[in-house]
Amino acid sequence: MSDAQSPKLFISYSWSTPDHEVWVMALATELRESGVDVILDKWDLKDGHDSIQFMESMVTDETVTKVIMVSDKMYAQKADGRAGGVGTETQIISAKVYETAKQDKFVAVIAEKEDGKACLPTFYGKRKYIDLSEAEDYAKNFEMLLRWIFDKPLHVKPEIGALPAFLSESTAINLGASAAYRRALDAVKQGKPFAAGAVDEYFRAVSEGFEKIRIQKENEKEFDDQLVENIEAFIPYRNEIVSLIVAIAQYNALPNMDQKIHRFLESLLPYVDRPAHITQYREGDFDNFKFLINEIFLYVVAVFLKYERFDSIQMLLSTPYYIHERSRNGQTGAFGYQAFYEYVRTLDYRSQRLSLGRLSLAADLLKDRSQSSGLDFNQLMQADLVLFLRGTQDGERWFPNTLLYASRSYGPFEIFARSMSQKYFDSVKPLIGVADKRELGALLLNFKGPQSQLPRWQFDTFNPEVLVGYDMLGTRP
Incomplete structure (x- = not known):
């Protein structure tokens, strides 16, 4: 993916501990490898540049479409106390969060919990967050983060259809x-x-x-x-x-x-x-x-x-x-x-x-x-096939409308696939009205040759021998 197509994302975080900084770097690297144009102070803040101005510009820059707040205990304390660079950033972020109706530019990413509760700044309130603090749920929740960044939610609201006829x-x-x-x-x-x-x-x-x-x-x-x-x-x-x-x-x-x-x-x-x-x-x-x-x-x-x-x-x-x-x-x-x-x-x-x-x-x-x-529609087709075969065996007519859609089926329906077992086939064969596989084979001959009794829809038809998996019937106990 080119930079032009990549969403631009800024990571706001606290330099809490060396281990936490490594964790943030790993997250940023994983996001870049997933197609996200990540902006991180360790990469993008040059020596001699004003760190406060850099952070402020990243939060307010309209080309930066997403901002994540990596929130641990230290980040939450600095945000609440308006201390240091985090305090400055979060003052700007909190104002932006409250002034915009969409609220889809900012999200908190939880890096730490205390007594089982997410460490979050007070201003963030009860808004949804993404929890990356637990190793066992990291992969699932990292996918959730990517979906948020790329605006590709797992559950997409369907289009409104027409008024139901009823x-x-x-x-x-x-x-x-x-x-x-x-x-x-x-x-x-x-x-x-x-x-x-x-x-x-x-x-x-x-x-x-x-x-x-x-x-x-x-x-x-x-x-x-x-x-x-x-x-x-x-x-x-x-x-x-x-x-x-x-x-x-x-x-x-x-x-x-x-x-x-x-x-x-x-x-x-x-x-x-x-x-x-x-x-x-x-x-x-x-x-x-x-x-x-x-x-x-x-x-x-x-x-x-x-x-x-x-x-x-x-x-x-x-x-x-x-x-x-x-x-x-x-x-x-x-x-x-x-x-x-x-x-x-x-x-x-x-x-x-x-x-x-x-x-x-x-x-x-x-x-x-x-x-x-x-x-499932396959279950209707399976029923239609049973009714059709039974009708043919009894000399009666049943037209299997749904089997128009079986014209390109290349395997048996479920009850016939299970009938690979002779015991199972013994319970299925009375439905068709046959005594054994040989008699079913004689029935299937009605559907071959120029005198075939198969229904047709112009040039389309279906293959009963395939749909019952005839060759494999009763081949196991």
């Missing part, structure tokens, strides 16, 4: 379930005897509250704009659902909790089709429900995979979902978990209308929305 008056929704959520979450975490009832109450409130997010067409707005606003406004409620599922996966030892989650998911399915009271509708009118219900189901599976609740996942994937109201294109009856995937046509229309040039707006939204969920 706070907008035009899009705000209220499921009326937040109080029930807090009761259920606390009951599950504390293992309270009424936890099962509290979870039921919350799930019922969410299911019934879904009616409140039905989109009412506004003539002055594009429907796809309404759709995106609607699903964005749902994020806080999605996060509540995910948070409760995480708590159940971590804390719950209550019986029938898997069944309660199954019944909750089942209760959402009627929303993907026309209810009896609506006679005029378009296919896309229920696309917000299709997106949200798919997302919720994906998160439930992702959470249970993360916490290795494989029996719970097996129950959710193998138990049919009964729909007694008009749904699934007017059909009623029992359906597999594939009922939680429905094509959201409005998102493709939006991408075309706005010339977004995206391969899958659904995949983009799932990825962007994962940032506030508490789950």
Whole structure:
């Protein structure tokens, strides 16, 4: 770094003892080696020069952007007694500290403590200081000093973003379930005897509250704009659902909790089709429900995979979902978990209308929305892969939107990487519906050759064999 780019820094200190002077010299040397243009009397005060004038000019010089006060017991006493050169310097420094609003030119560096307390001049008050007096914390606090000198704080205040969609008056929704959520979450975490009832109450409130997010067409707005606003406004409620599922996966030892989650998911399915009271509708009118219900189901599976609740996942994937109201294109009856995937046509229309040039707006939204969920996006992709493989094995269709982002993955997802252990693979393979590695290999053959059943986004796809780490499965006990 050139001198022109280096911050100019003056060190104010007391000639307390020879050892202290050596300590200050070492600090100054370390700062210069770190790109700081240090001014020190031992280097820059020439024979015959006025030491008081030199010190005063360094404190008041506008080209000197930083001043550190190396404060030990002697420095603090001289500053408080206004004695000697230190007293003169600190009179000037204290005035500068009080007259400037920014107060970012001066900082105290602690070189000594007395009875565990930092030795500081009285005028410095309760301002922040940097403690270099303890050897075990020196490296960490020296980095803090450098960050202060170069104005590169460790924690940078982020830019203010746009108003979240769910706070907008035009899009705000209220499921009326937040109080029930807090009761259920606390009951599950504390293992309270009424936890099962509290979870039921919350799930019922969410299911019934879904009616409140039905989109009412506004003539002055594009429907796809309404759709995106609607699903964005749902994020806080999605996060509540995910948070409760995480708590159940971590804390719950209550019986029938898997069944309660199954019944909750089942209760959402009627929303993907026309209810009896609506006679005029378009296919896309229920696309917000299709997106949200798919997302919720994906998160439930992702959470249970993360916490290795494989029996719970097996129950959710193998138990049919009964729909007694008009749904699934007017059909009623029992359906597999594939009922939680429905094509959201409005998102493709939006991408075309706005010339977004995206391969899958659904995949983009799932990825962007994962940032506030508490789950890593890789965990969603892992869940999508399990659902896709299981669906293929069962002869059903599950379209794994998130795996668009796995097209350049070069290694297996976590549960498959762990399945290098045969014992672990034995617990994972029922999720896919295969009996052994050989049967999984036969399944993977469906994705090779000209008759490949792999989903595609134009020329992009993913490699299931890589994502399951097939070659390494079961190679260890």
